[in-house]
Amino acid sequence: MIQVTNLQKAYNGITVLDIPFLSIPQGESFGLVGNNGAGKTTLFRLILDLIEITKGEVLIERHKVMRNDAWKNMTGSFLDEGFLIDFLTPEEYFKFVGKLHHKSDTDIADFLETMSDFFNGEVLYSKKLIRDFSRGNQKKIGIAAALLGDPKLLILDEPFTALDPSSQIRLKRFLTDFQSKFNMTMLISSHDLNHITDICSRIVVLEKGKMVKDLQTNTDTLTELEAYFAV
Amino acid sequence: MLIINLITQEWKKNFRAKGYYNNLAVNLLLGFFGLYMAVILLFVGFSLDEFLENADNSLNPMELFNGGLLYILLFGLVLRFMVQQLNTIDLPSYQILPIKRSSLINFLLLKPLINPLNYFLLLIVVPFTIQSVVRYYDVSVGLRFVLSFIFLVWFNSLSAAFLKRRFGSGWFSIILIIGVIAGVFALEYFNLFSLFYLSKDIFNFIILQPMGLCFPLIAVVIVFLINKWFFSKNYYPEGFNKKMKSERIYSANFSFLDRFGIVGEIISMEIKLILRHKRTKSMMYVSTVFLFYGLLFYTKDIYANNIGLLFFIAMFMTGLLMYMYGQWMLSWDSGHFDSLMTKNIPIKTYLKANYYLLLTFNILCFVLTTPYFYFGSKIIFMHIVAFIFNVGVNIYLLLFLATYNTKRIDLTQTSALNYQGTTFKNFLIVIPLMIFPMGLVYLISYFVSMTLAMWTLTIIGLSGIVLRKPLLKICVLQFNNRKYKMAEGFREVGS
Structure with a gap:
């Protein structure tokens, strides 16, 4: 699904990310952990073609990502509030995103029905603009919109922060559901080692722009990660 | 003093903003525009005396000017209501410091008064005073003339802020403003009532009577207190920056x-x-x-x-x-x-x-x-x-x-x-x-x-x-x- 070769990103000559090779097969749930500044968001931005690659390349389904549109119809993503259109109401925003994927109004309504648990009755029919919602609810809107186009690839940056405990558990549950049902590839970064070991089958640790660990999740993974991050 | 501190920090915020120097060209351009306006206003100020002197009227220039002041007050209020931005403060960073609520309110209310834009019209008033008022009366009257104008500016700024915070800038207020302007025009036009003589009498009294200046000062203090009262009643710290309830959403679907x-x-x-x-x-x-x-x-x-x-x-x-x-x-x-x-x-x-x-x-x-x-x-x-x-x-x-x-x-x-x-x-x-x-x-x-x-x-x-x-x-x-x-x-x- 994703193929990264010799990827480098440098700002003013200082390399902040350096990944010689990384391959993520279709259907894998891929977790990314690392302290602040390790390069998690930079990697996601490079994959989404939001910043320029200094060296190397990223392929999604054998399509070059750079300056290309072909990957966009199979990718859903939410990194931060910049991925929302904050002067729309949630309904208008979902309709907008749905239409981009050629969904009918009923398709969109059906999809939102499946999200109603996650929204907890706070998002839809409130006649508020997205910018007037709390950060937690904005995040829910962004994640739902990312899933709306039946993506083959889902990229979420710290999806659990700002969510309340119940929503975190619900999110975990339906991410796993979606993933197994549609064989979706998932890239998730998080600071919460518990959550990430729960839902990801493979976990990569980034430090100062380099991959330092690449683990297949098993019962010992959590302890291993905790030991790694302990100071 | 605390307020001075807050104000200097606001200045620093402006000058240290990331874009300030990148944006120098625009700032220069706006600066030149300001300079241009200043020159024009000064020119008006120096020729106003001659202009009013030639007016077909028995009143002296200052009395004529006073006759216009109520209009200036009224239209100033309208203009401010539409254009003046409500002063806000980056509250979260100050909230955690031991600063009294009332100091923050004072800051929010008084900061607009130091905005130099407020005093632009003094470029007309001061030359006019020197040329005309001092000639007809004396220096102390001239001083009072300028002071009364400054009080008028304060009164205007504070009342506009209050009205804006109280009524917002929705349709209701726009209609109200248009109504007021239309009313004043209609009264003048049909010769029913002219603000001119009322204005002349009021401001002549203020400027020429020994204790006259107290009245506009009292008016300023009263508006200030109303503002404070409004804050203490309606605003909780987290609401300081809240804009008036967001307007109706145009939900027209295209x-x-x-x-x-x-x-x-x-x-x-x-x-x-x-x-x-x-x-x-x-x-x-x-x-x-x-x-x-x-x-x-x-x-x-x-x-x-x-x-x-x-x-x-x-x-x-x-x-x-x-x-x-x-x-x-x-x-x-x-x-x-x-x-x-x-x-x-x-x-x-x-x-x-x-x-x-x-x-x-x-x-x-x-x-x-x-x-x-x-x-x-x-x-x-x-x-x-x-x-x-x-x-x-x-x-x-x-x-x-x-x-x-x-x-x-x-x-x-x-x-x-x-x-x-x-x-x-x-x-x-x-x-x-x-x-x-x-x-x-x-x-x-x-x-x-x-x-x-x-x-x-x-x-x-x-x-x-x-x-x-x-x-x-x-x-x-x-x-x-x-x-x-x-x-x-x-x-x-x-x-």
């Missing part, structure tokens, strides 16, 4: 755009963007005023043979909305640029949507300016040619050059006179767009004939329309080249 697919969706999003932000809305209001700009030129005989200038005006009129909106093209989307770049929107579709939006603007302006056809066949001809040229050349040029706009626009900031996100580039864009065709028309019509000039531009414009596909393709390539620079610039908050 379902007729549905059949245009993704392009239609993007256009309807952009229309919502325009309708739901103050800055874009006030831009539209200003544009409607500009629609009358042509009257200044088309009616005058001296411009009748200045083909270049007339064509410039024709281009401006028929492309008005495009030029207003296009200056910040693509920057408007800065807040959700990442969203547009990662959603299923091919770049070509995105630019096409912008193309059709500008095209719609042009058609709209062309239709709205058809009343100018009344001024003769020359104007008709020019408007049609200008329209073709705008559509055939300038739309692409704008789309191409707009990729150099890399400043984030924070649309949640509200103000009528908001230049945030403006760089020198925004002004530069206009040169190739308007000056070049104007020069071409000027040259050809000077050396050959106006007819040839018009046909030349028509042919250039028409070929642009025919070559739509390859031209858009060039814009897409340019966009892809500049994409990362734009995305990076748009992510930079707070400059």
